Amino acid sequence: LNNFLLEATKGRLKVIATDLDSTTAYEIPVKVEKEGRTTIPGRLVVGFCQAATSDKISVEVVGEKATVRTGNAEAKLQTISPDEFPPTTDFVVGEEATTSKAGFSKAISEVCVCASPEGGRPILTGVVVKPHDKGLELVATDGYRLARKRIRSVGYIDGVVPSRALLEISKALAAEDDEEVTLAVNKEINQVQTRAARLEITTRLLEGDYPNYEQIIPQNYSTEISADTKDLIDALKQTAILSRDLGNVVGLEIRGGKLSILANTAEVGEARAEVAAKTTGEDIKTAFNSKFLLDSLSVVKTGSVVIKFSGATSAALVQGVGTEDLIHLVMPVRTQG
Structure with missing residues (x-):
């Protein structure tokens, strides 16, 4: 789980990371000289690339070593077989909603402040996302306060999403140029997926009955x-x-x-x-x-x-x-x- 899965195919590199609760996949347009898959230490490669003075980076895998080069520097990192990486499957959409990326990110910051912190009652660490009128309603409460935000969308989803995951999604979306974001739910595997043009973040939905907040x-x-x-x-x-x-x-x-x-x-x-x-x-x-x-x-x-x-x-x-x-x-x- 400390490694990134790299999948190089014609014209693109897909980078996948997971902690089993959430999985993030990001596609980058690249020049691929040889297609293949491997995993490399995530924290090390991120640190090495952040310190790079060149805007170009190359990755070459030979045997069990990956050589990352940038400018006049290179790092040789130990790889692990991609077969050891948790399997990723195609996400089958059940419910789907498309909304403004800016509006969705703003709603996350306005609502998540009222979610219960980790270690509290599990269902209250999440944010309810449900249909309302011509859009979606996001609600969070820790039992002492409550936030409710309504945003416009095309389509709908219904589920309780971990607030920690939503905050990470908001950070990731901030770096994207998309004007819209798509949210999809698959109830059979109890997961929700957030999609932009090059970004996919899949996270588990929380299970349990959310309190009837309307009555308060x-x-x-x-x-x-x-x-x-x-x-x-x-x-x-x-x-x-x-x-x-x-x-x-x-x-x-x-x-x-x-x-x-x-x-x-x-x-x-x-x-x-x-x-x-x-x-x-x-x-x-x-x-x-x-x-x-x-x-x-x-x-x-x-x-x-x-x-x-x-x-x-x-x-x-x-x-x-x-x-x-x-x-x-x-x-x-x-x-x-």
Whole structure:
């Protein structure tokens, strides 16, 4: 698994890497003098090529050695028989969707922040990708917060994709010039494939029942605020400094048309920041994990943000002004006193 599989055929070189959960294949147009297959140490060849001063690289395999040459340097690497590499099979498409590459990558960054980290409940480490109206809906939650993003697509897929795999897919797509990306699912082998012109990434789908997240999204709100996104982020960062030893908990108080952010830690001190905001509805005093709020605000790209409350003990909805395709929900924290 530490090796790359190289497959040289007429006019192209296919490089394949896998960790058994995900397999990445990339095609490069090259001049092939002799067709063949081999495997070479992935980390070593990447490091050697990254340090190269020439823009041309050649690979020659003789026996069990691969010689990689670039400029005035060369490295002789031990190969392993390609028969030892995990077998790759043709992906048979069941469901398929095509969408904007830029939009899909943006959705990944906006949603994956709310997925549970590795080691948590396995199904919550993934992102739900499912049909919605004229496109796809991506949802992630760790039980304390939730993100939902809707994007347009032609066709649909349905499955739970590991968030770690999606983040790696986004990185790989960033280097590609394609305007669109295709997502395909094969339920029989429980895999999803992401395809661009020269790139294919196949990863396993997570198994299990994803929580019914729709039931925790409030339908009615009793309090709403609108504030400058940067002002709110700055105020949260300032007050959160005093709450680091208390689970990053900060209080939000909306009273008399004013928004206050508070932090109070025994034997450390207290902080209070006033934020200019438009408020409507009932006064409310509640508390949140400041990191979760900051994570949600970090993906808001509009100058102003709206936060809606349906009570002190219910999830707050965070949304950029005029943005309907993305919402974040953050559960409040119960505090004493």
